[in-house]
Amino acid sequence: MSGRGRRPELGGPPELFYDESEARKYMRNSRMIDVQTTMAGRALELLCLPEDQPCYLLDVGCGTGLSGDYLTDEGHCWVGFDISSAMLDAALDREVEGDVFLGDMGQGIPFRPGTFDGCISISALQWLCTANKKSENPVKRLYCFFSSLYSVLARGARAVLQLYPETSEQLELITAQATKAGFTGGVVVDYPNSARAKKFYLCLFSGPSTFLPQGLSDTKAEEAAEEAPVESSFVTGRVPFRMTRRWMVRNTRQWVLQKKARRRRQGREVRPDTQYTGRRRGPHF
Numbered sequence: 205m206s207g208r209g210r211r212p213e214l215g216g217p218p219e220l221f222y223d224e225s226e227a228r229k230y231m232r233n234s235r236m237i238d239v240q241t242t243m244a245g246r247a248l249e250l251l252c253l254p255e256d257q258p259c260y261l262l263d264v265g266c267g268t269g270l271s272g273d274y275l276t277d278e279g280h281c282w283v284g285f286d287i288s289s290a291m292l293d294a295a296l297d298r299e300v301e302g303d304v305f306l307g308d309m310g311q312g313i314p315f316r317p318g319t320f321d322g323c324i325s326i327s328a329l330q331w332l333c334t335a336n337k338k339s340e341n342p343v344k345r346l347y348c349f350f351s352s353l354y355s356v357l358a359r360g361a362r363a364v365l366q367l368y369p370e371t372s373e374q375l376e377l378i379t380a381q382a383t384k385a386g387f388t389g390g391v392v393v394d395y396p397n398s399a400r401a402k403k404f405y406l407c408l409f410s411g412p413s414t415f416l417p418q419g420l421s422d423t424k425a426e427e428a429a430e431e432a433p434v435e436s437s438f439v440t441g442r443v444p445f446r447m448t449r450r451w452m453v454r455n456t457r458q459w460v461l462q463k464k465a466r467r468r469r470q471g472r473e474v475r476p477d478t479q480y481t482g483r484r485r486g487p488h489f
């Protein structure tokens with residue numbers, strides 16, 4: 205169901221898989237940086253936060269902080285936690301702007317009720333579905349995670365969790381525990397026709413069910429994803445903090461067009477694009 209051949213969560217606990225060598229890949233592999241940044245962007249879009257207002261966000265399984273960098277770039281403050289100390293060391297090495305700490309989402313989220321305006325998570329949730337010890341019960345861990353997530357979100361806030369479900373039964377198990385914890389919402393599937401580009405975003409609302417945006421679908425993009433080469437470039441040194449951030453420069457025409465397209469997908473009212481969109485204006489006197 206995930207479209208990925210290899211499922212690392214079946215090979216052992218996340219804190220062993222995400223070791224120093226894996227963390228290095230997140231810091232140096234341009235494709236991994238792009239993928240994390242793009243998915244964080246889409247998760248933020250699906251959060252439907254109020255316009256141009258800095259929010260206090262949680263990143264579950266924040267890893268090296270690439271997803272957090274996106275939140276910073278969009279003007280938000282964030283806190284992240286992760287079960288892998290190697291990934292967190294990399295985040296600290298990169299001097300991310302969010303606060304990060306070691307924690308296991310299956311044991312709940314240690315914050316006061318109503319702390320966060322929203323939550324994102326990138327490719328972490330499926331790890332909760334596998335038991336690595338006899339004492340671990342995936343259903344209980346999922347419920348513990350979702351009920352604490354429900355509590356730490358401000359009423360009406362959303363959580364958007366991108367995940368790679370192994371089967372539709374696993375996705376049902378996850379959504380059942382989220383519903384039991386009090387969430388409403390649904391699953392947005394982007395690029396459903398492409399094995400490689402297909403992505404699942406679990407969108408959870410901590411209030412009454414509201415507007416669920418549509419999944420992205422673009423035949424050309426899906427075909428391009430299928431044909432895209434899988435290799436990626438490695439950089440030899442440590443990637444400076446700013447360079448791992450979004451490639452698109454703020455306030456350029458391309459940036460403005462993308463932001464407007466994002467708002468349209470969220471169902472918001474947006475002025476039509478014209479030849480003047482994103483054009484630099486002279487100084488105002």
Ligand SMILES: C[S@@+](CC[C@H](N)C(=O)[O-])C[C@H]1O[C@@H](n2cnc3c(N)ncnc32)[C@H](O)[C@@H]1O
Binds near residue numbers: 285328
């Ligand atoms: C694909 S990585 C996310 C990378 C991250 N978005 C970044 O920018 O580097 C998934 C992360 O989920 C974390 N994870 C898996 N199971 C977890 C758990 N039970 N509690 C907390 N984090 C977990 C892993 O350690 C890993 O860092």
